Amino acid sequence: MQTSLSEKARQLPRAEEAESILRTCVHCGFCNATCPTYQLLGDELDGPRGRIYLIKQVLEGNEVTRKTQLHLDRCLSCRNCETTCPSGVDYHNLLDIGRAVVDAAVPRPIGQRLLRGGLRAVAPDASLFKGLLGAGRIFRALLPETLQTKLPRGTSAIAPRPVARHARKVLMLEGCVQPGLSPNTNIAAARVLDRLRIGITPALNAGCCGAVDYHLDAQAKGLERARKNIDAWWPAIEQGAEAIVQTASGCGAFIKDYGHLLCTDPVYAEKAKTVSALAKDLVEVLREEPLESLGIHADQRLAFHCPCTLQHAQKLGGAVESVLTRLGFNLTTVPDAHLCCGSAGTYSITQPALARQLRDQKLNALESGHPDVIATANIGCQTHLDGAGRTPVRHWIELVDAAMPLVRDA
Structure with a gap:
């Protein structure tokens, strides 16, 4: 694609990157065939090809409007288009660049500003989020339906977390909303890793x-948090931590991008590159281990929802399914498994109508094989799908942990 960036656009820190990505696109339209929002809305501007054209217009100096912002907002950032694209267009980075330019030029309505500001204030603060979650459970009936569906359906006893006692050590991102919404997920991961003689080194400042x-x-602000995490993990990395493990694939996808996003930072570029190289989704660690030693006895019939951040961003489609099959779980076939469930980080809150349509379509596909439970690998997908009140949805590592036999000493 030919481009002619405006002089103003050429001053942007990532102007050269944006121009390179734009020129990669040949406007073939294959991406639209797998774009969830294009399939729902049928509007060229609500598909990747149209959004790329909108960003091109913005960077070439054309007028930026609220309509431009709306079409970019509707993108799930699921990256299905990247998996489909024959030209290898780095769409998500172009979208990040385009959104930053558009958001700087188009003031949002007050309601949107309050919603987005509230999400940024609450979600990253694990203690605040957990406290508000507790209050939400008490006053559930008074909350808007959009928020009611985000509350866990039930409560479960918090399992004990093993103390690190093995020579092999990894770090683990504890997360911000997951400890409140699904507190046993990281505990289950720690218990399974402990059984495999891998300990978790605490990083309290991450x-x-x-x-x-x-x-x-x-x-x-997002990059500021990245730098803070790098600082928190660095001492353990210097002491030989094997990996930085994530149980939420959305977080993992972003951490694996630290090296790219901070590549021009003179202080953090090399450290960020190292952190991204060490970042591993939990399945990447477990699939290399002797899982037969866990002694799993599984008889559940389950459907696995592979999050977009796992299959399209991290290119780990099929990895969890392979591990679960190896452990003896009975997996059902899921039609259109490549499509997004509509969670997409905060998308289910900022774009609730589209998110609900995508959720219901995904649940119909997941439930077509009549599973006892739906498993997934990302807290956003888990909460979004479970909020429909249909088949229970849990993180896959909790099912593995529950199927392990009790032992007195591992």
Whole structure:
């Protein structure tokens, strides 16, 4: 694609990157065939090809309007188009660049500003989020339906977390909303890793990965959180931590991008590159281990929802399914498994109508094989799908942990 960036656009820090991505696109339209919002809305501007054209117009100096912002907002950032694209267009980075320019030029309505500001204030703060979650459970009936569906359907006893006692050590991102919404997920991961003789080194100063801020009009704040996490993990990395493990694929996808997003930072570029190289989704660690030693006895029939951040961003489609099959779980076939469930970080809150349509379509596909439970690998997908009140949805590692036999000493 030919481009002619305006002089103003050429002053942007990522102007050269944006121009390179734009020139990669040949406007073939294959991306639209797998774009969830294009399939729902049928509007060229609500598909990747149309959004690329909108960003091109903006960077070439054309008028930026609220309509431009709306079409970019409707993008799920699911990256299905990247999996489909024969030209290898780096769509998500172009979208980040375009959104930053558009958001700087088009003031949002007050309602949107309050919603996005509230999400940025609450979601990354694990303690605040957990406290508000507790209050939400008490006053559930008074909350808007959009928020009611985000509350866990039930409560479960918090399992004990093993103390690190093995020579092999990894770090683990504890997350921000997951400890409140699904507190046993990281505990289950720690218990399974412990059984495999891998311990978790605490990193108390690490916090939110930064994705919430970065994707809600606050890219600088998101990168600030990335730097803070790098500082928190660095001492353990220097002491030989094997990996930085994530149980939420959305966080993992963002951490694996630290190296790219901070590549021009003179202080953090090399450290960020190292952190991204060490970042591993939990399945990447487990699939290399002797899983037969876990002694799993599984008889559940389950459907696995592979999050977009796992299959399209991290290119790990089929990895969890392979591990679960190896462990003896009975997996059902899921039609259109490549399509997004509509969670997409905060999308289910900022774009609730579209998110609900996508959720219901995804649940119909997941339930077509009549599973006992639906498993997934990302807290956003888990909460969004479970909020429909249909088949229970849990993180896959909790099912593995529950199927392990009790032992007195591992």
